[in-house]
Amino acid sequence: MKHLRLLAFAALAVLLTQCYPGGPEYYEDLDLTYTNYDKNFEFQKKGTYTRPDKIVNITGSIGDEGPEFVSDIYATSILAKIDANMAALGWEKKATPEEADLVLLPAVWTNTTIVYWYDYWCGWYYYCGWGYYYPYPSASSYTTGTMVMTMIPTDDSVVPSSVWTAAINGLMSGSYNVTRVNTAIDQAFKQSPYLNIK
Amino acid sequence: MKKSFFYTIALALGLLVPGLIQAQSHTSIQYSVGVPMGELADHAGNISGRGFVFEYHKTVNDNFSMGINLGYNLFTEEKSYDSYTSGTATLSGKQYCYDNMFPMLFNGQYHFGTGPFRPYGGLGIGTLYNLRNTDMGMYTIEENNWHFLMSPELGFNYDLGQGVGIKFNAKYDNAFKSADADAMGNLSFNIGLNFVVL
Numbered sequence: 001m002k003h004l005r006l007l008a009f010a011a012l013a014v015l016l017t018q019c020y021p022g023g024p025e026y027y028e029d030l031d032l033t034y035t036n037y038d039k040n041f042e043f044q045k046k047g048t049y050t051r052p053d054k055i056v057n058i059t060g061s062i063g064d065e066g067p068e069f070v071s072d073i074y075a076t077s078i079l080a081k082i083d084a085n086m087a088a089l090g091w092e093k094k095a096t097p098e099e100a101d102l103v104l105l106p107a108v109w110t111n112t113t114i115v116y117w118y119d120y121w122c123g124w125y126y127y128c129g130w131g132y133y134y135p136y137p138s139a140s141s142y143t144t145g146t147m148v149m150t151m152i153p154t155d156d157s158v159v160p161s162s163v164w165t166a167a168i169n170g171l172m173s174g175s176y177n178v179t180r181v182n183t184a185i186d187q188a189f190k191q192s193p194y195l196n197i198k
Numbered sequence: 199m200k201k202s203f204f205y206t207i208a209l210a211l212g213l214l215v216p217g218l219i220q221a222q223s224h225t226s227i228q229y230s231v232g233v234p235m236g237e238l239a240d241h242a243g244n245i246s247g248r249g250f251v252f253e254y255h256k257t258v259n260d261n262f263s264m265g266i267n268l269g270y271n272l273f274t275e276e277k278s279y280d281s282y283t284s285g286t287a288t289l290s291g292k293q294y295c296y297d298n299m300f301p302m303l304f305n306g307q308y309h310f311g312t313g314p315f316r317p318y319g320g321l322g323i324g325t326l327y328n329l330r331n332t333d334m335g336m337y338t339i340e341e342n343n344w345h346f347l348m349s350p351e352l353g354f355n356y357d358l359g360q361g362v363g364i365k366f367n368a369k370y371d372n373a374f375k376s377a378d379a380d381a382m383g384n385l386s387f388n389i390g391l392n393f394v395v396l
Contacts, residue, residue, distance in 0.1 A: 020296055021248070022276050032291040032335035039286050113336075144336055169335055191281050191288045 028180055031170040033187040037194060041153075041163040044197050046101035049086060049151070050094045051079065058109040070108055074176055081182050082106065082149065085189040090198035097154045102163070105150045110172065112143045143172040147181070149188065164192065224263065226253040226365050228390030232271035232299070235370075235383030241330065242273035242295040251388050255307065264306040267322055267349075269371075271384060273297040291334045298329040299384060301371050303349055314357035318367075322349040326373040328382070345373035345382070353388075361394040 024030050055070040055078060069075070082104065083093060094100040116139045151164040168184035189195065230249030234242060249272065255265035277293040305322030326347040332339045353367025371384040 020272070020274065022274055023294055024292070029292050030335045032289065032337075034287070034289050036287045142336070171336065187290050191283075191290055 027171050027173045027177070028183075031180060031184055032168065033184050033191065034167045034169070035188055035192050036165050037192065038161075038163040043163075043194055046153075047090070047197060048092045048094045048100040049102040049104050050097050050100035050154075051082065051104040051106070053079070055079070055147075056105075056107040058107055074178075077178055078106070078147075078181060078185070081185045085186065086195075089189065089196045091195075100154055102151045103154055105152065106147065107150075108145065108147045110143055110145050112141055114139060114141045144169060145172050147184075149185075164195065166192070222257045223265075223395045224253075224255045224257070224392055225395055226251070226255075226390055226392040228253070228365060228367075228388040230269060230271055230386045230388045232273065233385040233387075234273050234297075235385060237380040238273060238297060238299075238382035238384060241332075242275040242297045244273065244275050246271045246273045248272040249386065251386075251390070260312065261309050262306065263309070264304075267301070267303040267305050267324075269299075269301045269303075269386070271299045271386060273299065273384075289334070294331075294333040296331040296333075299371070300327040300329075301325075301347055301349065301373075301384075302327070303347065305349065305351075307351075309355070314363075315354060316357075317354040318352070320351045320353075320367075322351070322369075323347070324349075326371060328373070328379065341379070343376050343379040345376045345379065347374070348372050355392055363392040363394075365390055365392040 054072075055075045057068040057070050059068055070078070086093065086104070097103050116137060146167060146169045149164075149166040150162045152160050152162055166188035168181070168188060170180060170184070228251040230246075230251050232246040232249050234244075234246070249270055251267065251269040253265065253267045255263040257263045273296070275295045277295065279290065279292050281288055281290040283289075301324065303322030303324035305320050305324075307318045307320035309316045309318040311317070324347050326345040328341075328343045328345065330341040330343070349369050349371045351367045351369035353365065353369075355363050355365050357363040366389045367387075369386050369388060371386065373382045373384075375381040
């Protein structure tokens with residue numbers, strides 16, 4: 001009887017410690033903003049930039065009709081937010097790469113991860129958990145979206161390479177949330193004080 | 199280090215076995231509340247209400263017992279949105295930090311008095327396994343570290359009769375610096391039942 005009580009207490013102790021408390025509750029809790037830059041590039045000596053009018057959607061393949069682009073419904077607000085941040089930092093937007101010091105290239109892609117789980121502890125027809133059952137696999141998936149912004153000098157004498165890269169990443173919620181995207185773009189420029197040329 | 203520790207323990211047990219064969223034994227299951235200290239508090243600083251201790255002791259004489267002490271504490275902390283910079287790279291987001299602590303001790307306890315209420319002091323030597331996760335976005339950094347561990351404790355046993363008693367103690371797990379991790383500490387308060395096993 002004493003051994004049964006000890007086993008019961010031990011089982012209760014194990015059960016109480018099986019899952020993590022807390023954790024993310026909202027999609028925004030998982031949003032990340034990453035930036036990196038070339039510390040040898042003199043941003044203060046530049047003042048103009050240009051960018052394409054569309055945002056490339058990287059899918060891994062180019063169809064017969066060429067690359068895919070983000071719908072203008074969403075791309076317009078994203079590009080406007082980028083322009084607003086660059087202007088606030090003192091940059092002047094130009095129409096063509098020939099007139100500008102830097103070209104800012106935005107791109108997006110999505111990534112779907114499939115999580116597969118098989119109860120290997122119950123690897124055969126065996127008493128496991130609440131009763132006899134045949135083990136079955138379970139699978140779930142989640143999709144993340146990433147937007148990358150890259151700045152490349154337009155100077156022909158310089159080997160083309162990125163002098164500033166920003167990446168924003170988050171869990172797709174199934175509906176476009178302009179607030180999350182705008183907040184992440186603002187954060188990317190906020191954590192890049194070296195872009196301030198005023 | 200771990201091999202020499204276990205060889206030492208095996209030798210000590212070998213010398214004590216003749217005296218322990220006829221000895222009374224005690225088994226205890228305790229609920230544990232942990233207060234993180236040092237570097238552990240920097241990573242996951244919330245007081246832990248998720249923990250337990252399992253203890254098995256053999257009585258050497260009327261005042262001294264020794265045996266094993268195995269425990270678990272889970273420490274968590276949700277850090278608010280912040281930016282983390284390393285060199286030219288900056289990453290912003292919310293961090294969810296988890297520390298799973300598994301202290302494993304060989305300890306001895308000296309009990310004062312012979313009545314139903316018996317305070318005691320003890321010291322344990324062993325090892326601590328720490329499984330640490332730092333989650334940001336959909337990504338996690340997982341670290342596994344072993345530490346040399348010394349744990350002094352103070353507490354009391356209260357005999358309720360019929361071979362059952364209440365055990366309460368305060369124990370400080372002092373985990374020493376390892377090759378890949380800093381020193382850390384856990385002040386735990388443990389309460390549970392003590393069973394005499396003849």
